[in-house]
Amino acid sequence: MxxxxxxxxxxxxxxxxxxxxxxxxxxxxxxxxxxxxxxxxxxxxxxxxxxxxxxxxxxxxxxxxxxxxxxxxxxxxxxxxxxxxxxxxxxxxxxxxxxxxxxxxxxxxxxxxxxxxxxxxxxxxxxxxxxxxxxxxxxxxxxxxxxxxxxxxxxxxxxxxxxxxxxxxxxxxxxxxxxxxxxxxxxxxxxxxxxNQPSDITFKNPITLDxxxxxxxxxxxxxxxxxxxxxxxxxxxxxxxxxxxxxHKLDKILYDDGQKHRIGFIAAGISYSYLEQALWELGLDEQFPILKPAVTYPLEPNIVGELSKKVENIVVVEEKSPAIENQVKTILDDLVQEGKISGMPKVWGKFFPQGDGFPEESGLTPSNLIEKVGNLLLEIGDPAAKIDQKKIHSELDLLAEIKAYGLLVPPRSPGFCAGCPHRETLSAVHSLRDTPEHKDIFAHGDIGCYSMSFLPPFGEMHNLTAMALGGAAGAGMDPFVTNKQYALMGDSTFFWRGMTAISNSIKEGQDILYLILDNKNTAMTGHQPTPETGHNLMGDKTTPQDIESIVRAMGQGQIYVKKMPPSNREKYMKELDKVFEKPGVKVIIADKECGITF
Ligand code: SF4
The missing domain is CATH 3.40.50.970 (Thiamin diphosphate (ThDP)-binding fold, Pyr/PP domains)
Structure with a gap:
């Protein structure tokens, strides 16, 4: 392997x-x-x-x-x-x-x-x-x-x-x-x-601590x-x-040709690679000073001051919030106040002279950088750089042309694999809604493959709180409603923190059904082991922790717990129908391995 x-x-x-x-x-x-x-x-x-x-x-x-x-x-x-x-x-x-x-x-x-x-x-x-x-x-x-x-x-x-x-x-x-x-x-x-360099102390040569x-x-x-x-x-x-x-000279100013430029950039992480690609596509690679910080917090101030002496406008390219941009502005303010630099370049990032800059929502791509940077360069210009306006216009036209095609590819949404055991549970609960007494069951969402239950045809997810917290959200709803409620929970999620949510429900005397989808895997992230698997990541045998025994121990014989495969639809639906009518905390463990590893 x-x-x-x-x-x-x-x-x-x-x-x-x-x-x-x-x-x-x-x-x-x-x-x-x-x-x-x-x-x-x-x-x-x-x-x-x-x-x-x-x-x-x-x-x-x-x-x-x-x-x-x-x-x-x-x-x-x-x-x-x-x-x-x-x-x-x-x-x-x-x-x-x-x-x-x-x-x-x-x-x-x-x-x-x-x-x-x-x-x-x-x-x-x-x-x-x-x-x-x-x-x-x-x-x-x-x-x-x-x-x-x-x-x-x-x-x-x-x-x-x-x-x-x-x-x-x-x-x-x-x-x-x-x-x-x-x-x-x-x-x-x-x-x-x-x-490869092993650690001086490894698990192979354990030491005794004094x-x-x-x-x-x-x-x-x-x-x-x-x-x-x-x-x-x-x-x-x-x-x-x-x-x-x-x-260690981790931060670098690249492409400094000794001239004063109208524009210089600051970019780190993948934004730096996008910027390089965008400038290359625009025929402007190696034309502007670029400060590439390795450590983006706390930003080293001296090199920002150095860049400020080389350019009139600093363009900060970063995804999401203006985390670097805000640091740059503060550093420059401080440097001016301390008399270390005489004037401050303009700083652009989330805003450009003519309006919106790099968006805070979603991420960047080389294409949206070409569009934003191309237009900015046409607007501000830089006599110290060899700007080919024709090339910029042709790239912008190309982007506009591509956009005008519209979406030729049908959108793809994720879906359960063929043979996925979760389909059986979701289909069963969904079908139960055909009866008047079950039509308003509230489904608390959670994180796992079963998060896809919000999608058609099931729509079996009416909120999303956070991983392992579907049942805990139910605790906030329970005092105020007569609806029956259920929360899905995966086996890895059970050990992640899910068991504390079940314990909380038991303590609060909540009326809720936990459907634990025991597929013997941390499936969504690539089928890693769970504490139930009986071995760890290194392949060592470990004590398999049994979900049913743990839940029964938490309930002290006073909550309803049933482990069964979801495959026999008739039996499974009968069980769900019956269990929803019971008061208090109920736990069904849908016992069927993930369709991929089975
Ligand atoms: S990985 Fe396994 S649990 Fe996840 S959707 Fe596919 S079959 Fe279902």
Missing amino acids: SDRRFVQGSGINAFNGNELIVKGALESKVGLMAGYPGSPVAEVFTILEENAEILRECGLWGEMTNDESQGAAALNGALDVGVNAVAVMKSVGLNVAADPINIINYADKLGLSGKRGGALVVCGDDPHASSTQVAGDSRQLMEHLKMAIIEPSTPQEVKDWIGEGLRLSQYSNLVVGYLITTYLAEGGGSVILSE ISKVDIKRRVSIPPNTWDLEKELVRDRFPKVHEYVRD
Whole structure:
């Protein structure tokens, strides 16, 4: 099963973005990779599982935690030892992991081994909301959590900046957020490879910690300790990020020809690659100074000041919120106030001289950059650049022509696979609505393959709160309605946090049916194991945790629990019909494996 590209120690090979995250970790002395799968970085966990043999050779422990907060918490344990650790999650997972990251970030990260590990949170943002319930822009949450943010732009950086981010974390004593967006994670390219580097301490050579060395004052962020740690965090650790960025020349001004330009750009992450492509299509590659920051928070001020002396207008190209743009404006204001620069260039991003700039909603594409940048260049011009107006007009005309074709491709919406067991449950519940007593059953939504139940022909999802929280939403409705309610929940979601929602329902005496769709998989993200599977990501046998026994134990014999396959439609519908009439919490476990793995 192992893919030998992951042990290639030199030369060039092609990888996708998720593979590069793993290869980057293998090359960067990482001892632990933990987290929970979600697009666009779900595949990381499949790669870890499929390459467990290589991970073992290299001393890298891969762990799929029950939820993202546990993945983030695992960073803290590794830091206690002094081991480099990476947590992986999608943007909504970062919301869930925010609490431990915030607290870990305050603590000093010197391990008891005397080594200082780095802590990196790889966060997959889905700016276009291609497969996420809400569009991803994790930068402001990371800023709130006092994380430094590093944003790779190219496949090579996707791999190499895993190590760079960890070194930045070690140097600054901060948890570093590594931001990757959909097209970079799911796209790919050829990269130069290096030898894998195992961590100094690995799971293959565990050590005994000397507890007498624990510095509680610096490791436990509770007042009064918090007060000193916060001061250090703000006054020492953040300036160290700037120091590191300067010393390692991570931020770069590209294409500086020594002339004063009317226009210069700032772009990071995939926006930088889009900008390069757009300028190339417009025949304007290498014509304008471009500041490409590696660390987008906190932005290093000196290089922004340097760019400001070279251009009259700074155009900040970024997806979603004006996170970089706002920092640039503040930095320039401060530099003027401090007398370090005499005048301030105009800064454009979300607004252009003639109106809307780069949109905050959805994400960018090279095409919308061609349109926006092309028109801006026609408007502002730049005598220091070789601008071919004819070429710009021809590109803009081409885009207009393509737009005018309209949609020639029928829209594709996701759907359940053929043979999916969820179809049987949804079809059964949906058919029950034909009877007057069941027509107003309220369906609380959740996250999993079964999120597609909102689509035709089922329409079996009347709200969406968050993963594992359908039943909890029901707790807010229950006091006020006579409707019967049900919540769908997957088996991985049950262990993710779903069981606490069921426990809450039992405690509140809620009238709700939980339909646990036990398909023996974390199916939606690529069929990773669940705590019920009986093995972990590394292939070790573990105690299979049985959902039915857990639910029965929670209910103490006082709630109705039934496990049955959904395939016998007649029997299943009879059961559902009966169970909806029962008061209180009811749990049906629809026991049928995912159609893909069966
Ligand atoms: S992956 Fe499995 S559970 Fe998900 S839709 Fe397909 S068959 Fe159903």
